Amino acid sequence: MSKPYILISDPTLRDGNHAVAHQLSAKQIAIYAAAADKAGVPIVEVGHGNGLGASSLQVGESLESDVVLLKTARKNLTNTKLGIHVIPGFATINRDLKLAVDIGVDVIRIASHCTEADITQRHIGYARERGKETYGVLMMTHMATPELLVEEAQKMELYGAEGIIIMDSAGAFLPGDVVDRITALVDGLSIPIGFHGHNNLGMGIANSLAAIEAGATMLDGTAKGFGAGAGNAQIEVLVAVLEKLGYATGIDLYKILDAADLAEREIMPLVPVIKSESIISGLSGVFSGFSKHVSRISSEYGVDQRDVYRKLGKRKVVAGQEDLIIEVVLELVKIRKNAARVN
Amino acid sequence: MSKPYILISDPTLRDGNHAVAHQLSAKQIAIYAAAADKAGVPIVEVGHGNGLGASSLQVGESLESDVVLLKTARKNLTNTKLGIHVIPGFATINRDLKLAVDIGVDVIRIASHCTEADITQRHIGYARERGKETYGVLMMTHMATPELLVEEAQKMELYGAEGIIIMDSAGAFLPGDVVDRITALVDGLSIPIGFHGHNNLGMGIANSLAAIEAGATMLDGTAKGFGAGAGNAQIEVLVAVLEKLGYATGIDLYKILDAADLAEREIMPLVPVIKSESIISGLSGVFSGFSKHVSRISSEYGVDQRDVYRKLGKRKVVAGQEDLIIEVVLELVKIRKNAARVN
Numbered sequence: 001m002s003k004p005y006i007l008i009s010d011p012t013l014r015d016g017n018h019a020v021a022h023q024l025s026a027k028q029i030a031i032y033a034a035a036a037d038k039a040g041v042p043i044v045e046v047g048h049g050n051g052l053g054a055s056s057l058q059v060g061e062s063l064e065s066d067v068v069l070l071k072t073a074r075k076n077l078t079n080t081k082l083g084i085h086v087i088p089g090f091a092t093i094n095r096d097l098k099l100a101v102d103i104g105v106d107v108i109r110i111a112s113h114c115t116e117a118d119i120t121q122r123h124i125g126y127a128r129e130r131g132k133e134t135y136g137v138l139m140m141t142h143m144a145t146p147e148l149l150v151e152e153a154q155k156m157e158l159y160g161a162e163g164i165i166i167m168d169s170a171g172a173f174l175p176g177d178v179v180d181r182i183t184a185l186v187d188g189l190s191i192p193i194g195f196h197g198h199n200n201l202g203m204g205i206a207n208s209l210a211a212i213e214a215g216a217t218m219l220d221g222t223a224k225g226f227g228a229g230a231g232n233a234q235i236e237v238l239v240a241v242l243e244k245l246g247y248a249t250g251i252d253l254y255k256i257l258d259a260a261d262l263a264e265r266e267i268m269p270l271v272p273v274i275k276s277e278s279i280i281s282g283l284s285g286v287f288s289g290f291s292k293h294v295s296r297i298s299s300e301y302g303v304d305q306r307d308v309y310r311k312l313g314k315r316k317v318v319a320g321q322e323d324l325i326i327e328v329v330l331e332l333v334k335i336r337k338n339a340a341r342v343n
Numbered sequence: 344m345s346k347p348y349i350l351i352s353d354p355t356l357r358d359g360n361h362a363v364a365h366q367l368s369a370k371q372i373a374i375y376a377a378a379a380d381k382a383g384v385p386i387v388e389v390g391h392g393n394g395l396g397a398s399s400l401q402v403g404e405s406l407e408s409d410v411v412l413l414k415t416a417r418k419n420l421t422n423t424k425l426g427i428h429v430i431p432g433f434a435t436i437n438r439d440l441k442l443a444v445d446i447g448v449d450v451i452r453i454a455s456h457c458t459e460a461d462i463t464q465r466h467i468g469y470a471r472e473r474g475k476e477t478y479g480v481l482m483m484t485h486m487a488t489p490e491l492l493v494e495e496a497q498k499m500e501l502y503g504a505e506g507i508i509i510m511d512s513a514g515a516f517l518p519g520d521v522v523d524r525i526t527a528l529v530d531g532l533s534i535p536i537g538f539h540g541h542n543n544l545g546m547g548i549a550n551s552l553a554a555i556e557a558g559a560t561m562l563d564g565t566a567k568g569f570g571a572g573a574g575n576a577q578i579e580v581l582v583a584v585l586e587k588l589g590y591a592t593g594i595d596l597y598k599i600l601d602a603a604d605l606a607e608r609e610i611m612p613l614v615p616v617i618k619s620e621s622i623i624s625g626l627s628g629v630f631s632g633f634s635k636h637v638s639r640i641s642s643e644y645g646v647d648q649r650d651v652y653r654k655l656g657k658r659k660v661v662a663g664q665e666d667l668i669i670e671v672v673l674e675l676v677k678i679r680k681n682a683a684r685v686n
Contacts, residue, residue, distance in 0.1 A: 174584065175518075175549065201587075202580045206518065206549030224616065237545040240622045241517065244544075254649065257619035273567065273614045276600035279583045306597065 003247045007194070007218045009107070009165075010036055010235055011045040011227070012263060013073065014085050015220075018049035018228035018289045020269065023063040026072045028267040032223065033076035035259035040251045041235075043083045043107050046073040049228065049289055050319060051085035051111065053096035059289075059322055066096065070103045083107035085137070086127075088119045089320070093126050101130045109165065110156075111137035113318050114144040117152040117159075124159040135194070136161035140318055142172040142285050146184035153185055163192040165218060168207060169289070169319070171200025171230055171282040175210035186215035194218025197233040199225055200282025202274055204233035205241060212247065223263035224271045229281060229288030231272025236260040280306045284313025293325050303332040346590045350537070350561045352450070352508075353379055353578055354388040354570070355606060356416065357428050358563075361392035361571035361632045363612065366406040369415045371610040375566065376419035378602035383594045384578075386426045386450050389416040392571065392632055393662060394428035394454065396439035402632075402665055409439065413446045426450035428480070429470075431462045432663070436469050444473045452508065453499075454480035456661050457487040460495040460502075467502040478537075479504035483661055485515040485628050489527035496528055506535040508561060511550060512632070512662070514543025514573055514625040518553035529558035537561025540576040542568055543625025545617060547576035548584060555590065566606035567614045572624060572631030574615025579603040623649045627656025636668050646675040 013032055017024050029046060036044050046069050048054040048062045055062035062069070073082050082105045091097055097108070108127040110120040120136060127134040136156030141149055153164045166181060178195060185193045195211035197204045197220070208219050221235030236256045242249055264271055281291060286309050294312070298305040311328045356375055360367050372389060379387050389412050391397040391405045398405035405412070416425050425448045434440055440451070451470040453463040463479060470477040479499030484492055496507045509524060521538065528536045538554035540547045540563070551562050564581040568574030579599045585592050607614055624634060629652050637655070641648040654671045 174552070174588070201584050202548030202577060203584075205545030209517070234545060234617060236619065237617055237622055240626055241544050241546075244626060245517070257622065257649075261619055271616045273616060274577055274580055276579065276604055279580055279600065283583055283587060306600070 004217050006212060006242055006247045006249050007042055008235065008238065008249050008251060009043040009045060009083060009218065009220050010041045010222060011085065011220055011232070012222040012235070014045040014047045014051065015049065015222055015227035015232055016267065017047070018292070019226055019272065021292055022048050022055065022060045024267060026064050026068050029069055029072045030076045031266050032259065032263050033073045035262050037077050037080040039255035039259045041080050041256070042250060043081045044073065044077060045083040045085055046070060047084055050090055051087050052100055053091035054087065059320070067099065067103065070100055070105060074104050081106035081133070083109060085109050085111055086123060087111050088123045093123060097123060097126055101132060105132065107133045107135070109135045109137045110161070111139055114138045114141045114149060114152060117155040120156055121159045124156065124161055128160040134161055135163045135165055137165045137167060139167045140169045140287060141166040141181060142168060142170055142177065143316065146181045149181055150184050150188035153189055157189050157191055161191065163194060163218060164189060165194035165196055165220070167196040168198055169287045170285045171198030171278070171288055172285045173207050174201065174203060175206055178207045178210045179214045182211045182214035182216045192217045194220070196220035198228065198288050199230040199232065199272070199274060200278045200288065204231070205237050208233045208238060209241065223260040224268060226263060226268050226272060227288070229291040230274045230278035277305045277309065280309045284309040286312045286317060287319050289319055290322065290325065293322055297325050297329050301329050301333050303329055303336070307332055347560050349555060349585055349590045349592050350385055351578065351581065351592050351594060352386040352388060352426060352561065352563050353384045353565060354428065354563055354575070355565040355578070357388040357390045357394065358392060358565055358571060358575055359569035359610065360390070361635070362569055362615065364635055365391050365398065365403045367610060369407050369411050372412055372415045373419045374609050375602065375606050376416045378605050380420050380423040382598035382602045384423050384599070385593060386424045387416065387420060388426040388428055389413060390427055393433055394430050395443055396434035397430065402663070410442065410446065413443055413448060417447050424449035424476070426452060428452050428454055429466060430454050431466045436466060440466060440469055444475060448475065450476045450478070452478040452480045453504070454482055457481045457484045457492060457495060460498040463499055464502045467499065467504055471503040477504055478506045478508055480508045480510060482510045483512045483630060484509040484524060485511060485513055485520065486659065489524045492524055493527050493531035496532055500532050500534055504534065506537060506561060507532060508537035508539055508563070510539040511541055512630045513628045514541030514621070514631055515628045516550050517544065517546060518549055521550045521553045522557045525554045525557035525559050535560045537563070539563035541571065541573060541631050542575065542615070542617060543573040543621045543631065547574070548580050551576045551581060552584065566603040567611060569606060569611055569615060570631070572634040573617045573621035620648045620652065623652045627652040629655045629660060630662050632662055633665065633668065636665055640668050640672050644672050644676050646672055646679070650675055
């Protein structure tokens with residue numbers, strides 16, 4: 001049996017924005033988009049780390065507006081499709097989505113927390129109405145059972161999604177967790193299934209392969225793993241390993257290696273590695289996009305980041321709840337003060 | 344069924360030496376050995392990257408002699424056992440192994456290329472005779488079929504090895520490759536089996552887990568992955584993931600995270616990441632210890648490292664054949680010159 005084609009989407013210029021507090025410049029967008037295009041990457045996703053319309057004081061302001069980000073990418077993509085990540089709540093249809101479509105995005109991924117597919121209905125409907133390639137994305141999927149994920153994904157399919165991508169936003173999965181979820185989704189839906197992995201537990205690539213072997217046909221990967229926390233599945237490793245296993249991606253291996261090297265030089269202050277706090281955040285199941293904030297606030301108040309992650313994990317925080325970080329840090333400060341008073 | 348105890352051996356101060364051209368200092372050895380001891384790591388392996396007696400012009404001279412390395416480690420280990428990696432040919436019994444035993448090493452691992460177990464007989468015999476915990480190590484095991492590995496490992500068992508560790512020295516394996524080999528070894532031998540993984544294809548941790556699930560009970564891991572090329576399986580990630588899966592290691596998670604952070608600050612110029620050339624070296628099946636040499640010589644002669652790895656892979660080079668790098672580079676220079684002449 002010949003192996004299926006794997007559709008690779010590259011969110012270096014969106015998920016990578018988490019790693020630089022959303023400060024990617026138009027010039028950096030242009031450089032990497034052009035290199036990815038040359039390597040034959042099918043889809044490049046661009047934007048604020050939390051997607052379209054998310055630039056704000058609470059989760060961080062973008063250096064460049066969505067208009068600049070998208071127009072710059074558009075100009076530098078010839079064969080590669082331009083994609084966006086859209087979380088209803090951050091992105092409105094009238095203000096943001098309409099604009100993005102007018103600028104010429106090709107692929108629209110409407111995302112919600114894994115148990116809140118309901119909020120994606122209108123946005124998916126709008127994207128389909130405008131004739132765009134439209135996917136549903138479920139985030140933080142370690143927080144839902146396979147059965148619940150199937151129910152949520154079926155809603156998205158009903159709304160018009162042409163495929164479903166599940167994200168391991170916290171880097172919390174081991175391969176068995178991925179296989180259970182992808183198998184259930186492949187069985188329960190009639191549209192293609194994809195996986196987006198993070199590397200907190202060193203499983204970015206292994207989980208992506210597990211997804212493929214369980215029937216997924218779409219994967220996300222970023223140059224050098226550039227992305228939130230411990231980073232994403234590394235696109236150039238994915239391409240190499242998929243090639244070794246006999247899957248076609250249409251991406252040129254030497255050229256994607258070159259694009260990743262270019263990205264390291266031109267857009268990344270540091271290549272992601274698995275730091276101690278990333279491991280704890282993965283074990284705690286906390287969204288990787290929190291890491292910059294947790295690190296800053298913890299050191300400001302002199303508390304152990306690892307304890308902050310554990311407490312955030314127990315509270316089951318999700319993206320958009322960045323304000324809970326300070327609450328948890330203040331709690332730890334209070335516990336420390338009380339302990340000092342007793343002693 | 345309760346899960347087996349997994350015996351973790353930490354070669355940060357031996358495999359890590361590859362990453363710094365064997366320049367680890369006595370002070371650095373002391374600092375990390377003490378931290379690993381505090382974290383409850385069962386075995387710490389110390390030495391030149393290629394093991395006991397390997398310091399030489401050809402593969403690189405150690406900053407410190409074996410005597411200094413081993414005595415320093417010995418002084419800083421209380422509960423943790425001191426281990427050495429021994430390749431007959433580099434290490435002689437009378438000059439090197441006797442000395443190491445006299446200094447007080449606890450664990451001796453006698454290693455050979457995966458098809459050359461024969462050369463380990465006398466060394467294994469000597470280590471057993473001196474009453475030391477003795478293992479056989481097969482290196483570059485992607486170059487042998489599972490059946491051949493079993494034959495070679497059986498020889499080591501016959502010589503007296505109390506366990507067998509297979510190394511993915513080139514970081515070339517995917518989990519299925521590991522499962523095939525470990526399963527065959529567990530079936531074919533009556534002693535414990537272990538796995539030593541590298542991360543060239545992003546599989547350091549995933550391959551280690553695959554080994555455990557196939558019946559291995561020993562794993563190697565290094566702080567932050569410090570080691571040759573793309574680095575080793577990261578010990579603090581291994582400990583976290585094994586804990587998540589319910590395997591006991593006896594290692595304290597927070598303390599091994601601290602030890603790894605200390606190692607990053609005190610002994611590592613750079614935390615290993617998966618570079619483009621590491622991916623190609625993994626795909627080509629070239630020993631990760633070659634990477635410093637390949638990088639230096641390639642850039643000296645202005646040839647593409649990736650082409651050097653591919654040619655070395657075709658020649659099936661193994662550790663100790665570092666002199667072939669210059670031969671291959673000169674070949675590429677010649678091809679380039681001839682091409683220039685034709686044009």
